[in-house]
Amino acid sequence: MSSETDKPAGHDESRRTFLKQSSLLTAFTIVPGPVLQAATYELDEKVAAAFEKVSLKLEVNGVKHKLSVEPRTTLLDLLRENLNLTGTKKGCDYGQCGACTVHVDGQRVNSCLSFAVMHEGKKITTIEGLAEGGKLHPMQEAFVKHDGFQCGYCTPGQIMSAVACVREGHAGSETEIREFMSGNICRCGAYSNIVAAIQEVKNGGQKV
Amino acid sequence: MKAQDKQIGAPMNRVDGRLKVTGGAKYSAEYELPNMAYAVLVGSTIAKGRLTSIDAKAAEKAPGVLAVVTHFNSPKVPGFDTAGKDPSQPATVGGPLKIFKDDKIRYNDQVIAVVVADSWERARYAARLVKAQYAQEKHKTNLEASVSDAFLPTAAKKNPKHPMNDYQRGQVDAYKTGAIKLESEYVIPTEVHHPMELQSITAHWEAPDRLTLYDKTQGTMATRRDFAKEWNLPEENVKVIATFVGGAFGNALHSWPHESAAIIAAKVVNRPVKLMLTREQMFTNVGYRPYTWQKLGMSATPDGKITAITHESIGQTSTYEEFTESTLAQTRMMYQSPNVTTRYRLASLDVCSPIWMRGPGEATGAFALESAMDEMAHMLNLDPLEFRLRNYTEQDPEKNKPWSTKFLKECYQLGAERVGWNKRQLKPGSLRDGEWLIGYGMGVGTFGAHRGAATVGAQLLPDGTVLLQCATTDIGPGTGTVMTQIAAETLGLDPKKIRFELGNSSFPKAGTQGGSSTVNSVGPATQEACLALKEKLRTLAGAAFASAKKEDVTLTDGYLTLAGNAGARVPYADLIKQGGDKAVTVEAKPGPEGQQYSMYSFSVHFAEVRVHELTGEVRVSKLVSCADAGTIVNEKTAGNQMKGGAVGGIGMALMEAAHIDDRFGRYVTKDFADYHVPVHADSPDVQVAFVNKPDPHVNNLGTKGIGEIAIIGVAPAIANAVFNATGKRIRELPITPDKLI
Ligand code: FES
Numbered sequence: 001m002s003s004e005t006d007k008p009a010g011h012d013e014s015r016r017t018f019l020k021q022s023s024l025l026t027a028f029t030i031v032p033g034p035v036l037q038a039a040t041y042e043l044d045e046k047v048a049a050a051f052e053k054v055s056l057k058l059e060v061n062g063v064k065h066k067l068s069v070e071p072r073t074t075l076l077d078l079l080r081e082n083l084n085l086t087g088t089k090k091g092c093d094y095g096q097c098g099a100c101t102v103h104v105d106g107q108r109v110n111s112c113l114s115f116a117v118m119h120e121g122k123k124i125t126t127i128e129g130l131a132e133g134g135k136l137h138p139m140q141e142a143f144v145k146h147d148g149f150q151c152g153y154c155t156p157g158q159i160m161s162a163v164a165c166v167r168e169g170h171a172g173s174e175t176e177i178r179e180f181m182s183g184n185i186c187r188c189g190a191y192s193n194i195v196a197a198i199q200e201v202k203n204g205g206q207k208v
Numbered sequence: 209m210k211a212q213d214k215q216i217g218a219p220m221n222r223v224d225g226r227l228k229v230t231g232g233a234k235y236s237a238e239y240e241l242p243n244m245a246y247a248v249l250v251g252s253t254i255a256k257g258r259l260t261s262i263d264a265k266a267a268e269k270a271p272g273v274l275a276v277v278t279h280f281n282s283p284k285v286p287g288f289d290t291a292g293k294d295p296s297q298p299a300t301v302g303g304p305l306k307i308f309k310d311d312k313i314r315y316n317d318q319v320i321a322v323v324v325a326d327s328w329e330r331a332r333y334a335a336r337l338v339k340a341q342y343a344q345e346k347h348k349t350n351l352e353a354s355v356s357d358a359f360l361p362t363a364a365k366k367n368p369k370h371p372m373n374d375y376q377r378g379q380v381d382a383y384k385t386g387a388i389k390l391e392s393e394y395v396i397p398t399e400v401h402h403p404m405e406l407q408s409i410t411a412h413w414e415a416p417d418r419l420t421l422y423d424k425t426q427g428t429m430a431t432r433r434d435f436a437k438e439w440n441l442p443e444e445n446v447k448v449i450a451t452f453v454g455g456a457f458g459n460a461l462h463s464w465p466h467e468s469a470a471i472i473a474a475k476v477v478n479r480p481v482k483l484m485l486t487r488e489q490m491f492t493n494v495g496y497r498p499y500t501w502q503k504l505g506m507s508a509t510p511d512g513k514i515t516a517i518t519h520e521s522i523g524q525t526s527t528y529e530e531f532t533e534s535t536l537a538q539t540r541m542m543y544q545s546p547n548v549t550t551r552y553r554l555a556s557l558d559v560c561s562p563i564w565m566r567g568p569g570e571a572t573g574a575f576a577l578e579s580a581m582d583e584m585a586h587m588l589n590l591d592p593l594e595f596r597l598r599n600y601t602e603q604d605p606e607k608n609k610p611w612s613t614k615f616l617k618e619c620y621q622l623g624a625e626r627v628g629w630n631k632r633q634l635k636p637g638s639l640r641d642g643e644w645l646i647g648y649g650m651g652v653g654t655f656g657a658h659r660g661a662a663t664v665g666a667q668l669l670p671d672g673t674v675l676l677q678c679a680t681t682d683i684g685p686g687t688g689t690v691m692t693q694i695a696a697e698t699l700g701l702d703p704k705k706i707r708f709e710l711g712n713s714s715f716p717k718a719g720t721q722g723g724s725s726t727v728n729s730v731g732p733a734t735q736e737a738c739l740a741l742k743e744k745l746r747t748l749a750g751a752a753f754a755s756a757k758k759e760d761v762t763l764t765d766g767y768l769t770l771a772g773n774a775g776a777r778v779p780y781a782d783l784i785k786q787g788g789d790k791a792v793t794v795e796a797k798p799g800p801e802g803q804q805y806s807m808y809s810f811s812v813h814f815a816e817v818r819v820h821e822l823t824g825e826v827r828v829s830k831l832v833s834c835a836d837a838g839t840i841v842n843e844k845t846a847g848n849q850m851k852g853g854a855v856g857g858i859g860m861a862l863m864e865a866a867h868i869d870d871r872f873g874r875y876v877t878k879d880f881a882d883y884h885v886p887v888h889a890d891s892p893d894v895q896v897a898f899v900n901k902p903d904p905h906v907n908n909l910g911t912k913g914i915g916e917i918a919i920i921g922v923a924p925a926i927a928n929a930v931f932n933a934t935g936k937r938i939r940e941l942p943i944t945p946d947k948l949i
């Protein structure tokens with residue numbers, strides 16, 4: 001592990017070394033001497049880390065958040081690890097399975113494929129934000145009724161995608177639903193039941 | 209739902225449905241613990257050899273990194289020296305990999321380091337900075353190139369009664385002298401379970417000798433046993449929680465290196481550690497359905513009676529563990545053939561150990577057997593369904609015992625009607641719709657109706673609800689739901705007043721969720737625990753109940769009542785007040801019936817496919833699965849499970865194959881872009897029909913199990929339909945377009 005005497009080295013760390021040095025320089029100009037002397041490696045580290053973060057404002061399920069995040073943090077990891085909204089699932093992290101589907105300003109998006117900082121000022125809806133005041137969204141009701149899942153791991157993504165599918169006007173037929181839901185893999189194979197649930201919501205004409 | 213309604217058989221919605229559709233269900237990487245650290249694995253880049261050094265300096269210095277653990281600095285895992293063969297592990301010789309114990313590299317992407325940091329991002333970044341040096345040795349990763357080294361499993365060599373031994377009835381290889389005969393080779397590639405939830409674990413040392421694991425496992429007790437042993441701890445010091453498991457299909461039947469890594473990491477940093485494999489690591493470190501080569505010889509009389517079958521298989525295993533599965537079981541008992549020979553062999557390769565994948569060996573074997581049945585029917589110019597009927601077994605020809613129940617003929621009938629079998633033409637390539645060739649095929653599946661011991665605790669709570677607990681898990685079939693139904697019916701209580709808790713090794717014990725055995729085993733334990741609870745309450749309920757029969761005692765809303773005696777009503781509150789113990793724990797075990805009967809579930813799958821004449825694209829336009837699985841406790845969840853197996857079978861038949869580049873001994877399929885699994889557009893509206901007749905011998909509920917027969921036989925049904933459509937017999941899965949044009 002790092003210690004005070006270790007000097008960061010190598011290509012991978014040069015930017016960070018720069019950050020640390022320049023942050024200390026900045027500190028010299030504004031901080032009284034005694035405080036500076038107390039600056040340990042750890043403080044130095046914290047300052048550098050803070051510089052690596054970016055401020056971000058976004059709204060998740062109607063709650064406004066002011067955050068400071070690393071630019072490399074995906075929206076998915078932000079939701080799961082920082083905001084403890086674990087309803088959004090990680091099934092691949094490569095944009096290939098749809099388990100991480102959320103709505104960004106009403107559009108379905110694979111949250112693993114976008115960085116959190118790309119969503120400045122946006123409104124995010126996750127599975128936790130779909131039910132209103134304890135009343136399930138019609139799509140959630142339909143998934144329960146038609147048993148549109150087994151293990152449940154792909155389910156939040158399927159439901160978020162399904163809601164968007166209907167809103168987009170892509171739920172006109174069984175074939176169309178299957179096509180426009182194909183970005184959401186269900187390894188348990190509950191596809192027939194998922195399609196039945198979507199059809200019911202679509203044909204029921206409820207507001208989604 | 210009224211209490212007096214019949215609960216067993218009702219298509220009840222899942223008890224945990226609401227949690228699953230709201231994001232409230234917590235899987236193993238979703239528990240919030242204070243001071244959580246994040247672990248990322250580093251894998252070897254060679255397939256065989258020794259680690260000579262690891263340079264972890266840069267990683268250790270990277271921001272937020274708490275530790276980098278490797279073979280060179282890992283704390284000693286005490287049980288690695290003492291742990292012998294574990295009865296909870298599959299029937300293998302050898303054992304799971306002891307991570308970081310030595311410098312040996314046994315397969316590509318073997319875990320060589322675990323990097324722990326204060327966030328995923330930082331751990332992931334630092335993991336890239338770890339550099340290793342190796343002394344490389346020549347590896348072997350190709351099964352077909354290793355066929356000459358194939359061997360009889362050691363367990364079979366040691367024990368002549370072991371089921372993996374060669375099997376013989378009648379004359380050896382009698383098909384060779386048959387009048388009408390065939391001999392075909394079949395290959396199924398390595399297939400990977402790939403549950404949607406990446407294999408995850410959160411390891412927390414609550415004290416130096418107390419370990420809690422939130423883990424993706426199909427057996428909380430087996431996992432507890434494994435890791436208690438690894439750390440030389442009493443079992444009660446280890447707690448395994450798997451309340452929700454995001455699918456597994458077999459790959460959580462075994463303990464894997466990433467679990468050991470997370471536990472070691474948590475020990476080193478003295479913080480709870482969360483670890484989630486990447487999709488790429490799901491190919492390399494948590495098992496798969498092994499690449500298997502098979503040869504099947506069959507002979508028959510001109511009027512369609514099978515005279516002999518020889519079925520041989522060679523499956524791949526690792527160098528450190530002998531993994532075996534029942535690839536040849538179905539061939540020995542499904543058809544009436546006087547002469548049957550089976551030979552099962554393994555080939556050790558420099559790969560991770562396989563592990564049973566849904567339908568396990570039986571699904572692999574059924575691809576060969578059921579394809580061969582279709583080939584023979586074609587040679588005989590017989591309808592494949594008729595050919596199967598002519599060789600139908602009324603008793604088990606392998607064990608010479610009566611079936612406990614067998615309603616496969618009923619399945620044939622149900623399925624043939626639904627798929628429109630009468631449209632099938634004997635001559636391949638006869639049906640078309642424009643450029644699409646249409647064909648029909650069938651495949652049969654069977655799997656042992658296994659039952660093990662299980663224990664369930666039942667308790668009447670002051671609010672008049674009943675709490676049941678069992679260590680069993682639910683990887684998706686709906687275990688908690690069907691147990692609630694069984695309890696509701698046994699108690700006469702509204703299912704809403706029942707809570708069935710599972711997925712915790714501290715609960716009364718149960719076996720692992722595998723081999724289609726959960727309802728067979730835990731179902732009767734639930735039933736008996738509920739009967740015992742009623743009995744206990746009866747003894748507390750006073751005079752009117754003292755002489756009553758326990759069947760007449762009913763739990764209704766707030767009262768214990770007696771059928772046929774309106775005056776006998778005791779409020780629960782009174783029973784609770786009595787201070788006596790209102791809890792029971794009951795173990796249910798299989799009886800001697802298993803010795804007297806041959807117990808199997810049966811299924812048949814009918815497929816209609818459309819094959820594009822020019823592009824070779826195969827679409828499964830209809831898939832009908834019919835099962836004789838005994839009593840169906842919940843048509844909704846059971847039907848769903850059958851559909852899921854059928855979808856898995858589509859993957860097996862048409863798309864799934866994990867490929868190793870043998871030059872490097874490394875998988876080139878690394879994600880869902882290279883390894884295709886069925887998506888919505890690949891799946892037809894699967895039709896399911898159950899015979900739904902109870903088996904009186906497996907247990908009192910009459911269940912036989914569904915999970916495996918849902919997939920066994922699907923792939924050959926599709927392959928046979930492709931033959932019927934095109935006249936092309938594909939004996940190597942998956943049936944990709946290149947094989948048809
Ligand atoms: S986790 Fe985002 S698409 Fe798979």
Ligand code: FES
Pocket residue numbers: 148149150151152153154155185186187188189190404454455684
């Ligand atoms: S419900 Fe398990 S993956 Fe869809």
